[in-house]
Each structure stands twice: as C-alpha cells, then as structure tokens.
Amino acid sequence: MKAxxxxxxxxxxTGAIWMTxxxxxxxxxxxxxxxxxxxxxxxxxxFLSIDNQGAPDRLLSVSSPVADASLxxxxxxxxxxxxxxxxSLALDAAHVRIALPETAVAHGDLIPxxxxxxxxxDVAVKARVSDPAQTGAAAExxxxxxxxxxxxxxxxxxxxxxIDTVRDGDGWLLRITAQDFTFSEDLxxxxxxxxxxxxxxxxxxxxxxRVFAPTYRIGALPPGAHEVRVTLxxxxxxxxxxxxxxxxxxxxxxxx
Numbered sequence: 416m417k418a419x420x421x422x423x424x425x426x427x428x429t430g431a432i433w434m435t436x437x438x439x440x441x442x443x444x445x446x447x448x449x450x451x452x453x454x455x456x457x458x459x460x461x462f463l464s465i466d467n468q469g470a471p472d473r474l475l476s477v478s479s480p481v482a483d484a485s486l487x488x489x490x491x492x493x494x495x496x497x498x499x500x501x502x503s504l505a506l507d508a509a510h511v512r513i514a515l516p517e518t519a520v521a522h523g524d525l526i527p528x529x530x531x532x533x534x535x536x537d538v539a540v541k542a543r544v545s546d547p548a549q550t551g552a553a554a555e556x557x558x559x560x561x562x563x564x565x566x567x568x569x570x571x572x573x574x575x576x577x578i579d580t581v582r583d584g585d586g587w588l589l590r591i592t593a594q595d596f597t598f599s600e601d602l603x604x605x606x607x608x609x610x611x612x613x614x615x616x617x618x619x620x621x622x623x624x625r626v627f628a629p630t631y632r633i634g635a636l637p638p639g640a641h642e643v644r645v646t647l648x649x650x651x652x653x654x655x656x657x658x659x660x661x662x663x664x665x666x667x668x669x670x671x
Contacts (some may be wrong), residue, residue: 571612
C-alpha cells in the first residue's frame with residue numbers, strides 16, 4: 416500500500432498526488448486546511464478539505480500514533496464517499512474525533528493522522544491545533560455534527576425545501592425547490608436577514624459545499640447508495656429550524 420506524507424498548517428496546502436497501479440482508475444487527492452479544534456466534550460475535532468482530481472474514492476478509516484482517532488460518519492456505513500471534486504470534513508458534517516491521553520495540547524501543536532482511502536491508500540497528515548470549536552445545537556434537532564441553528568421567529572418567513580437528482584454525465588445534477596426562501600451569495604458571512612441565505616450540501620455525511628442557486632452539480636461517486644442532503648442556512652451559516660424541525664431534505668443516489 417502506498418503512503419505519502421503531507422504537512423498541513425492553518426491554511427497551507429502543500430498538495431500530493433496518489434496513483435493506483437496500472438490498469439486501475441487513478442486517485443488524485445489534494446488534502447488541505449487540516450485543523451484540530453478542542454470541543455466541549457473534551458475531544459478534539461479534526462477538519463480538512465479534500466480536492467479529488469481523479470476517480471471517486473472512499474475514506475475508510477482514520478488512525479493516529481498518539482491518540483485514539485475515529486470517523487464521525489453520520490450518514491454512511493463502510494466509509495465516507497469522496498466524490499470527484501471538492502469535499503470536506505467539517506464541524507457540521509462527517510469529521511475526525513480525537514481522544515488524546517491525559518496530555519495537554521496547546522495552540523499550534525501538530526497531531527499526526529493517517530487517513531485510509533479505498534483507492535489512494537494511506538495518507539498521512541498533521542492537523543494543527545487551533546481555537547476551540549464553537550459548537551451549536553444542530554445535533555439536538557437531528558442535524559449532522561455540531562453546527563449552530565436559527566429558530567424561525569413568529570411572523571418571519573418559514574422556509575421549506577424539496578430536492579431531487581438526475582444523472583449528468585459522470586455526475587449528478589441536484590435540483591432544489593425552496594419556498595419562502597431567497598438564495599443570496601452577496602450577504603454570505605454577514606448579517607442575518609429572515610428568509611434569506613444559502614444551502615449546505617452533503618453526500619453520505621461528507622460536506623460538499625454551499626449552494627447559492629436552485630441547482631448544484633455533484634461529481635462522480637463510488638459504487639453504493641449515497642444519501643444526498645441539503646439544509647437551508649442563514650447568511651451567517653446557521654441552519655434554519657421551523658418549530659423544532661430543521662429545514663432540510665434528502666434523497667438517495669445509487670451508483671452501480
């Protein structure tokens with residue numbers, strides 16, 4: 416099994432490419448932005464981005480020589496799908512959870528991790544310890560991970576959402592139908608406007624990105640059944656919740 420070693424700092428992407436043997440599909444993965452953030456439960460969450468420039472792959476497991484490390488995988492069994500294109504392990508999605516022995520870690524420390532991919536093999540990264548993660552109430556209303564939420568107030572627009580997917584070449588076109596909601600990229604990261612914001616897209620719990628329009632293209636996926644989920648979020652990235660129900664929709668893509 417091949418291995419490659421990448422040192423990744425707060426926002427540094429050094430880049431690496433892994434190739435399979437002759438006659439097999441190639442796997443070209445660039446891993447970046449690996450951060451370790453202390454969480455309220457005493458563990459450290461590790462978050463990173465994956466730019467897959469080759470065939471789809473699957474993240475099977477994670478380990479560390481200095482700690483107990485595991486994948487938080489909320490919507491996939493047997494590993495996380497890594498589609499062609501960009502995806503990430505994020506606070507509000509699948510991510511790595513690290514339980515260190517009774518050893519204090521400080522801002523800037525590096526935690527070595529080995530990510531095991533189905534095709535690319537073992538990839539070693541180092542997650543730099545950063546500021547504590549700001550956890551929210553997402554899990555309390557049935558959403559992935561620990562993101563924050565926005566409960567719709569009386570008299571405010573109460574968004575609704577439905578989604579479906581159709582084949583689009585080697586990938587899939589995600590179509591979003593939203594009511595009482597306006598997509599806006601210009602105000603992303605700024606102040607909250609009721610009934611306005613963007614979507615967050617997940618496949619198998621892996622976060623693909625943000626969506627600012629009623630359509631979004633998902634790249635090629637590995638074989639299997641994959642849950643596609645979209646949440647509607649405020650300009651400041653909180654997930655909309657109406658009553659006690661998050662504004663989210665899901666469907667299944669099956670790849671032979």
